[in-house]
Amino acid sequence: MASNEAAAVELTAHADHFVDAAHERRAAQFGMWLFLANEILLFGPLFTAFALYRYLYRDTFAYLSAVHLDWKLGTVNTVVLLVSSFTVVVAGWAARCRRSIWVGHALIATIVLAGGFLVVKYFEYTHKFHEGLLPGKYFTLDLAHDVALHMESLREMGLNPAQMRIGPGASMFFALYFLITGLHGLHVVIGMGVLGWMAVRAYRGEFAVRNDTPVELSGLYWHLVDLIWIFVYPTLYLL
Amino acid sequence: MNHAHAQHHGLGFFFGILLSLLALTGLTYVTARVWSNYVPDVLHVPLALTIALVKAGLVAWFFMHLNAHAPVNRAYFVLALCFVALMMTLIVGDAMTRLPTAEPNFPGYQEVRGAP
Amino acid sequence: MSPAESAHFPRWHFFNQTTGVMSWLTTLDHKRIALMYFGAVVSALILGGLLALGIRLELFNPEPSLVDAQTYNRLFTLHGMVMVFLFMVPAIPAVFGNFFLPMMLGAKDVAFPRLNLASFYIYVTGALFTLWAIVHGGVDTGWTFYVPYSTTSVVAVAPVMLGIFIVGLSSILTGLNFIVTTHTLRAPGLNWGRLPLFVWNLYGTSIISVLATPVIGIVALLVAAEIIFGFGLFDPARGGDPVLFQHLFWFYSHPVVYVMVLPAMGVVSEVFATFCRRQIFGYKMLAVATLGIALVGFFVWGHHLFVAGQSTFDAGIFGVLSMLVGVFTAIKVFNWVMTLYKGAVDFTVPFALACFFLYFLIFGGMTGIALAVISLDVHWHDTYYVVAHFHFVMVGSVMMAFLAAVHYWFPKMFGRMYSERVALSAVAFIFIGFNLTFVPQFLLGNMGMPRRYHQYLPMFQSLNVASTMGAFILGLGMFLSLFALLWALKWGAVAGDNPFHSRGYEWNTASPPVQHNFHTPQVIVDGPHNYEGPPAAQPTAKVAHGVE
Numbered sequence: 001m002a003s004n005e006a007a008a009v010e011l012t013a014h015a016d017h018f019v020d021a022a023h024e025r026r027a028a029q030f031g032m033w034l035f036l037a038n039e040i041l042l043f044g045p046l047f048t049a050f051a052l053y054r055y056l057y058r059d060t061f062a063y064l065s066a067v068h069l070d071w072k073l074g075t076v077n078t079v080v081l082l083v084s085s086f087t088v089v090v091a092g093w094a095a096r097c098r099r100s101i102w103v104g105h106a107l108i109a110t111i112v113l114a115g116g117f118l119v120v121k122y123f124e125y126t127h128k129f130h131e132g133l134l135p136g137k138y139f140t141l142d143l144a145h146d147v148a149l150h151m152e153s154l155r156e157m158g159l160n161p162a163q164m165r166i167g168p169g170a171s172m173f174f175a176l177y178f179l180i181t182g183l184h185g186l187h188v189v190i191g192m193g194v195l196g197w198m199a200v201r202a203y204r205g206e207f208a209v210r211n212d213t214p215v216e217l218s219g220l221y222w223h224l225v226d227l228i229w230i231f232v233y234p235t236l237y238l239l
Numbered sequence: 240m241n242h243a244h245a246q247h248h249g250l251g252f253f254f255g256i257l258l259s260l261l262a263l264t265g266l267t268y269v270t271a272r273v274w275s276n277y278v279p280d281v282l283h284v285p286l287a288l289t290i291a292l293v294k295a296g297l298v299a300w301f302f303m304h305l306n307a308h309a310p311v312n313r314a315y316f317v318l319a320l321c322f323v324a325l326m327m328t329l330i331v332g333d334a335m336t337r338l339p340t341a342e343p344n345f346p347g348y349q350e351v352r353g354a355p
Numbered sequence: 356m357s358p359a360e361s362a363h364f365p366r367w368h369f370f371n372q373t374t375g376v377m378s379w380l381t382t383l384d385h386k387r388i389a390l391m392y393f394g395a396v397v398s399a400l401i402l403g404g405l406l407a408l409g410i411r412l413e414l415f416n417p418e419p420s421l422v423d424a425q426t427y428n429r430l431f432t433l434h435g436m437v438m439v440f441l442f443m444v445p446a447i448p449a450v451f452g453n454f455f456l457p458m459m460l461g462a463k464d465v466a467f468p469r470l471n472l473a474s475f476y477i478y479v480t481g482a483l484f485t486l487w488a489i490v491h492g493g494v495d496t497g498w499t500f501y502v503p504y505s506t507t508s509v510v511a512v513a514p515v516m517l518g519i520f521i522v523g524l525s526s527i528l529t530g531l532n533f534i535v536t537t538h539t540l541r542a543p544g545l546n547w548g549r550l551p552l553f554v555w556n557l558y559g560t561s562i563i564s565v566l567a568t569p570v571i572g573i574v575a576l577l578v579a580a581e582i583i584f585g586f587g588l589f590d591p592a593r594g595g596d597p598v599l600f601q602h603l604f605w606f607y608s609h610p611v612v613y614v615m616v617l618p619a620m621g622v623v624s625e626v627f628a629t630f631c632r633r634q635i636f637g638y639k640m641l642a643v644a645t646l647g648i649a650l651v652g653f654f655v656w657g658h659h660l661f662v663a664g665q666s667t668f669d670a671g672i673f674g675v676l677s678m679l680v681g682v683f684t685a686i687k688v689f690n691w692v693m694t695l696y697k698g699a700v701d702f703t704v705p706f707a708l709a710c711f712f713l714y715f716l717i718f719g720g721m722t723g724i725a726l727a728v729i730s731l732d733v734h735w736h737d738t739y740y741v742v743a744h745f746h747f748v749m750v751g752s753v754m755m756a757f758l759a760a761v762h763y764w765f766p767k768m769f770g771r772m773y774s775e776r777v778a779l780s781a782v783a784f785i786f787i788g789f790n791l792t793f794v795p796q797f798l799l800g801n802m803g804m805p806r807r808y809h810q811y812l813p814m815f816q817s818l819n820v821a822s823t824m825g826a827f828i829l830g831l832g833m834f835l836s837l838f839a840l841l842w843a844l845k846w847g848a849v850a851g852d853n854p855f856h857s858r859g860y861e862w863n864t865a866s867p868p869v870q871h872n873f874h875t876p877q878v879i880v881d882g883p884h885n886y887e888g889p890p891a892a893q894p895t896a897k898v899a900h901g902v903e
Contacts, residue, residue: 016871017463017540026309027466027539033312034531034565037319042569044323045577045603049588051331052599071272078264086257089302093250136587158276169594175586179577216304223303230294233264234287238271311538322566322653329657329669330602336668 010209025213032217036224039187043228046183050176050235057169064173065237066157067150068133070124074237077120078229084113085226088195088219095202095212103215104202107195110222114192121185128174135175143167180232187225194218248301256301263294362851364770368867383468384870388475389453390768395479396450397837399441404830406434411792411826417813427809428495435498436489436515440522441482443749444611447618448564449478449529451760452557454768456533458861458868459551461542461877466535470528478525485518497807499608502589502600506581513582516575523568523575526614530564533557544879551859551883552628552635555642556621559649563610563617567653571607574600598664605656613652615749616716617645619756620687623709626759627691628884629857630706631698635884637690647683655680661732670729677727684720688713703855704778708759711786715751719744722797737807740800743793751789758782758836765840766854770867771847777839784832791825858884 011021018024054061091106132140147154147161154161198218201207207215267290270278278286299305305313369386379387410430413421422430453471457464465471488494492511496504505512537550537558550558578600580586587593589600628635635641657665657673665673691713700706722744726732735741765773795818800806804815811819853862860883864873 015468017466017468023539027535029308030312030538031467031470031531031535033308033315034534037315038527038531038565038569040316040319041322041566042573044319044326045570045573045606047323048327048330048603049599051327052334052596053594055331055334056596057594071268075264075268079261082257082260082264085260085298085302086253089253090250093253136581136585136590136593138585157272171587172594175588179580179586179588183573220303223298226302227295227298230298231291234267234271234291238267239284239287318562319566325653326570326603326606329672330599333598333602333657333666333669334596335666337664337666 011211013210021211025211028213028217029220032220036220039224039228043180043183046176046180047231047235050180053169053172053176054235054239057172059164060166060169061173062159062239063147063154063161063164063166064133064170065239066159067146067153068128068131069177069237070127071237073120073124074233077117078233080113080117080120081226081229084110084117085223087113088222091198091202092212092216092219095207095215098208098212100202100205100208103207103212104199107199107202111192111195111199114188114195117188118185121181128177133174134171135178136171139171139174141170143170177236180236184225184228184232187228191218191222191225194221253301256297260294260297263290263297266290362849362854364849365865365867365869367869368770368865369870370867372870381472383464383472385453385457385465385468385471386768386868386872388471389450391475392445392449392453392478395475395482396442396446399437399482400446401837403434403437403442404833406430406437408826408830410434411823413809414811414819415823417811417816417819419810422809424809425493425495428497428807429489429493431807432495432497433486433489436485436519438749439498439611440485440519443615443753444522444526445478445529446615446753446757447622447760448533448557448560448614449475449526451553451622451764452533452560452618453529455764455861456536456554456557457540458864458872459554459859459883460536460540461545461860461873461879462536462540463871463873465532466539467532471532474525474528474532477521477528481518481521481523481525485515485522488514488518499604500575500578501604502578502581502597503591505578506589513579516579516582519575520572523572526564527568530561530568533561534565537561542877542879545860545877548639549879549882550642551861552624552638552641552645553618553621555645556617556624559645560614560617562646562649563614563652567607567610567614570603571611574603574607577603598660601660601663602656602665605659606653609656609659610649610652612745612748613648615753617648619712619753620645622756622760622763623691623712625857625859625884626705626709626763627694627698629763629855629859630701630703630709631694632701632886633694633698633884634882634886635690636693636696637686638882640686641690644683644686648680651676651679651683655727658727658732661729662736674727674729678724681720681724684716688717688720701855703762704773704775704782705759705763707779707782708755708762711782712752712755712759715747715755715789719747719751723748735800737805738800739796739804739806742806743796743800746793746796751793754785754789758785761840763855764861765843766850767861767866767868769844769847770850770865771843772850772854773840773843773847777842778836781832781835781839784828784835786832788825788828788830788832792822792829793825795819795822795825856890858886858890 014021014024018027087106087110091103091110094100094102094106128134132138134140143166147166151161195218198215201214267287270286270290271283275283299316305316369384373382379391382388409421410427413419413427413430453465488511492514494508494510494512494515496508496510496512500512500515537554541550577586577588581588581590587595589595589597591597624635624641655673655677657669658677661670661674691709722740726735726741726744762773762778765771799815799818799822802815804811850866852864852866854866855862860877860879863877
């Protein structure tokens with residue numbers, strides 16, 4: 001098996017300025033974590049803005065979240081992303097076991113799930129476009145009329161619109177909704193691209209003979225996308 | 240370190256983590272919407288955030304292998320979260336202690352609200 | 356200081372080991388990337404400096420003279436953005452950090468060389484795009500692009516925001532690279548207690564770069580989204596809070612002051628140690644104070660918002676926390692002064708510049724402490740006092756440190772010596788010109804002259820004339836310095852490996868170094884700048900001859 005020797009060489013390959021492959025791998029992991037820390041602070045201001053405006057316009061935000069965001073779709077997407085996170089773990093596990101084909105399968109499953117996430121998002125977005133639930137100057141919903149329409153369902157939820165100050169900040173809710181989910185969606189798309197590239201490499205059999213660092217790093221990125229959604233879900237859909 | 244880790248945790252273990260994540264998702268939904276009357280108002284946000292933090296912790300610690308990575312990786316992850324918390328605390332704290340803006344006569348209130 | 360008599364220029368070094376334009380444009384060598392950055396930031400400095408001279412010329416007379424109000428606004432916007440985003444932020448880390456961080460760690464390169472090159476090209480792209488956007492759009496918001504002006508202005512601000520986002524990405528990648536390099540590529544024996552102080556300071560800088568820069572990135576994108584889509588996030592008419600913008604803006608922009616100052620402090624620590632012939636007094640405290648400044652820098656942003664409608668509660672917290680920066684900075688200043696005490700001082704150009712740095716840091720810092728007092732800030736806010744304060748810190752101390760770094764490491768980077776006499780006179784011009792420019796501005800600010808106007812009351816003229824004259828003396832000194840260095844590049848005396856007899860790790864190789872920095876793998880047995888005992892044997896020189 002000459003290919004075994006070639007594989008051994010590939011597995012221990014590393015850049016000149018590192019001591020060995022494990023050294024390089026540690027550096028790559030650390031670099032990726034720093035990048036993720038940086039991503040967290042990219043999203044931080046958006047969540048901060050949400051916290052601020054939710055504080056200022058609590059009733060409006062509660063009303064819009066309860067009536068105009070579909071918790072079912074939000075929950076479905078949460079489940080989809082959590083499962084996709086698991087399939088990425090499977091990919092990483094397969095890569096550690098050098099089963100390159102299985103890496104590819106797991107990544108394709110992840111990408112399909114991510115696609116499902118985007119399809120659900122697409123339906124949510126188009127629905128909002130139709131209802132005029134848009135940020136800033138494009139916000140066209142007649143709130144007073146809207147509250148009257150949803151009186152029944154509000155009562156069912158235990159909310160009393162008479163005691164709520166619904167109105168100010170309504171367009172702000174959708175500004176933040178589109179900003180947060182939009183930036184997150186962009187990360188989903190980038191993640192799909194990265195994972196797709198990894199899947200191609202996996203089907204070429206590269207991870208049978210190469211170390212699995214690329215799979216692990218792209219997996220870390222995908223988990224971060226999931227991690228952010230874990231916070232998006234309650235803040236937008238439930239609170 | 241990673242290889243030892245892989246031997247300790249098989250796919251079944253990770254599947255268990257996934258199940259607990261799904262269970263926590265259910266819990267956060269139920270406490271926010273179904274049992275919302277039994278949860279005091281002031282606790283809604285802290286409860287949802289706590290559950291989200293636990294979920295995030297599970298993902299980071301096991302799915303992202305933070306348990307096996309170098310301590311400095313954990314440190315930077317936590318530091319980033321701390322900075323977000325700092326930003327949030329002082330900015331929202333500013334609004335909370337800036338009383339007039341929380342009132343209905345906050346500039347722009349009428350325009351946004353439109354005709355009553 | 357005269358180079359050793361036996362000094363010779365090494366036959367092979369990183370300049371000539373590979374040749375051709377493409378060998379530079381596609382290089383992964385951190386030293387070459389550093390030099391490309393050097394060219395870029397010096398171009399930015401010249402551009403920003405010329406704009407500053409234009410501004411000062413306009414302010415020579417109280418009446419509008421050279422340019423109209425609109426053009427004046429564009430001038431200071433361009434000056435501010437070029438100096439802050441294109442010069443100050445990358446200046447010391449991207450040039451001297453890139454060049455010397457791996458050498459100080461005894462490493463062959465930074466951890467991610469390709470990322471390093473990418474970061475350079477991202478910087479160039481972002482810089483050119485930003486410049487084009489500002490000039491083409493005629494942006495007049497000032498470098499702070501405060502809402503609501505920036506979101507309602509008729510000029511095209513959005514492309515500039517995108518440019519700032521791109522430049523920010525470059526500094527994130529550089530910071531990330533430095534942190535990973537410091538953690539993973541230290542030579543055997545180089546534990547954290549032996550790290551050169553320049554490395555400590557770069558480390559603190561990089562933490563800020565990685566964790567604060569994304570905030571300005573997203574803020575810039577939010578402003579752009581606000582302009583393009585009208586999201587109303589900062590628009591009071593839609594229930595938005597403009598103060599939120601200022602919070603987020605300064606969450607980045609205050610820490611970024613330490614992105615500029617910390618590397619400067621690192622340079623000065625190296626220079627003082629070398630020219631006082633002793634390790635910095637209180638090395639550990641200096642390292643701790645570095646991380647302290649990096650951390651506390653995140654807690655103080657609100658002192659820019661004292662008159663912006665921030666609550667008095669927040670203002671109080673930020674006012675008190677701001678004093679902490681003063682504590683850590685004072686620790687550093689005392690330690691540098693203690694290093695001078697009973698040090699065997701060798702009065703060279705880098706040393707003189709380091710002393711000027713101290714002077715500017717103390718005065719700039721103390722006026723900053725004064726500005727962080729709420730009641731005083733109400734009086735001084737948006738006056739020339741603030742302008743003078745941050746120019747003392749940024750231009751005064753950071754520029755002195757930048758020049759100190761240029762002169763101190765010039766022999767190491769290029770293998771030749773600058774002319775001590777010419778450099779010293781240039782530096783004297785710079786020091787005098789700088790004081791003459793900005794001391795009057797403190798007085799003007801205190802008298803109530805507001806910043807960012809192209810005309811002023813006639814009573815302010817004499818001080819403004821002094822300031823303009825100072826600016827031209829400063830500019831003269833800078834150009835003299837530039838020409839002296841350019842001359843030395845070609846005709847300077849051959850420096851030899853270590854003309855300053857420094858015992859910093861980076862001197863432990865030939866000047867200029869070879870492609871992978873050292874001829875033999877480095878093993879560190881002692882802290883940097885240990886001047887007790889005979890100099891450690893430098894095997895590099897012998898090997899260098901061998902290579903020849």
